[in-house]
Amino acid sequence: MDKFMEIAIRGGLLLLLVVAVLHTLDRQGEFVSRTDFLWKAKLKVEQEEVETMRGINKILLENILPAHVAQHFLKKEVTKDLYHESYSSVGVMFASIPNYKEFYDETDVNKQGLECLRLLNEIICDFDKLLLKPKFSGIEKIKTIGSTYMIASGLRPGKEEGAFKNNEAVSEE
Template sequence: MSVNLLQYYLYCCLLAMLGVIVFVRVSVSVKVFLLTLAVVVYLALFLHVYAPRSDCYVKQLYGGNSTPGVLKEPKIMSGIWLVIFYLISLILVRQDELGSRTEFLLEKCFNKETEEMETTKNVNRLLLQNLLPEHVTDFFIGKDIQNQDLYSKSCECVCVMFASVPHFFKEFYNESSVNNDGLECLRFLNEIISDFDELLNKPKFSNVEKIKTIGSTYMAAAGLIKPAKTEERQACDMSNSHVRSMLDFAIALMGRLENINMHSFNNFKLRIGINHGPVIAGVIGAHKPQYDIWGNTVNVASRMDSTGVLDKIQLSLPSKRHPGDGRRSLQLTD
């Protein structure tokens, strides 16, 4: 066996061990087993199987009377190089294992933080949608809005409704010990308003938006989600789709209140005022922003409510000269 052939077997062993370190994607225990198996097999080849040929080659090289040192023995040096590379391989395998575990933990931590950020974003969006309309929420989400940046939108065709229970605080509300200092009355009012809010989840009232509650008065508007352009105003006035949706919503409010009266043995009646016309919608405030609408249309709708009759819906009939001024009214029964 020549030295070149011995070096060939040595290099094959080193390449096999290097392949185990780099390309084999298994656990560290399996890698250690494969490396140990390779070292044992090649040491057995060098020290036992090919030992006579190596001794014969050394005798021919140095003569039969002289013996070379240990460092000049090919089989001994091959074994030493294999053991050294084996120890280095164990260190590299351990480092690779630690790096893989660290990468796995970092990726797991990153995925967890990403899920938490996504959950927080969804919670914030849900909270904003409870405070602001969805199309206004999309304006604020993901943007760095400054306090001086005002959100406002001019809407040409909006139907505004005020629905109030005028005798709630005058006759029903009482801060006595029986009502827990008025807390039970507020709970009942919350039940009424919550039932009114549930109606907004129906598809037929998708274009109706709750604005706010003022005492026992419920304020809503239709036509704010997709504000009409100026050139579309005439077509919008002819269709009166927002008015029909708001009338259906007002009738549904009356029916829901009748259902509450039947279960609570009360006799509350709604007084509803509706007006249709242009408004300005926007968000005011920085720490506690509030979505609201302003304009003469809102004022007339409020007067339709305050001057209306119980259990009736009062609408303004705009004249040609003064649209939306509320000088003519129509009363509809349930």
Template sequence: MSRLDLLWTIKFQNEKHEVETVSTISRLLLENILPKHVAEIIIKENMSQGLYHESYDNVVVMFASIPNFKEFYVQSDVNNDGLECLRLLNEIIAEFDKLLDKNKFSCVEKIKTIGHTYMAAAGLNPGVEHRMTRERYNQNIVALAEFAFAMIAVLEGINRDCFNDFKLRVGMCNGPLVA
């Protein structure tokens, strides 16, 4: 009987470990596609129904795209059916992401990337009062504009290293937002 108990205990521990692993993977996947604070709310409140949203009075949103990447992307045997082109795009995006680690860009949050377009915002303070002072609002605009200039500098460096001529097209909009 004790051998059977031991086997059941081992099986239980293995299944418990498997559940914890699946839970961790699920959390990481949610945090990968949603902002971390939204993922936490969905996990904690088990929001299987209903939509989560917050309203903000003053947010700055930026879209930055590499319009001539489409011309660069070619599927051929030389570049492993386009994988090398995608590897370079991934490297560019990773370099843009590294900029967010700088303290001066602490108010900037990457929202997502769609192909060769990078979306970021400043002024999102989840769970906090959504009205901000004019000074803080202006600081967010400046920080996001400086982030865009830093992205241009990064892309110019990559162009030098890879002998490319990628351009960065940036658009910014500010005002009220529901996210």
């Protein structure tokens, strides 16, 4: 009977050891699964942030560069080359409101300057609408800085020299 008790105790201890090991493995598997889930969730958030920043950068780049130049820098492959192109005939125009800084006033009459900014926004939007018309398709908005509006004509990528003069002459209306 003594031998039977010793085997039963050893068997019980072995069974307890097996249960403890299985429980530890289960907890470890649970911990790894939770950690993996949290890492994947964090990765998803970070990827969404990257995509958002990529979209913002694309909009900003397209806003400050001509469309064909922005596309050069937005290509998927990494390029270390700077963009350059040679044109024989290019025109640049700066339209500015003289003394805008003196006109801009942050008083209660101008709603803390909002009326001045609204007027400036209207003028810039009118210029932008004009550039959408087909007869101004050869003109590219370069940038707006404060009250200065900058555009250029003659930046026709991929067009042969003189093609704009011969085939795409703009009629004045």
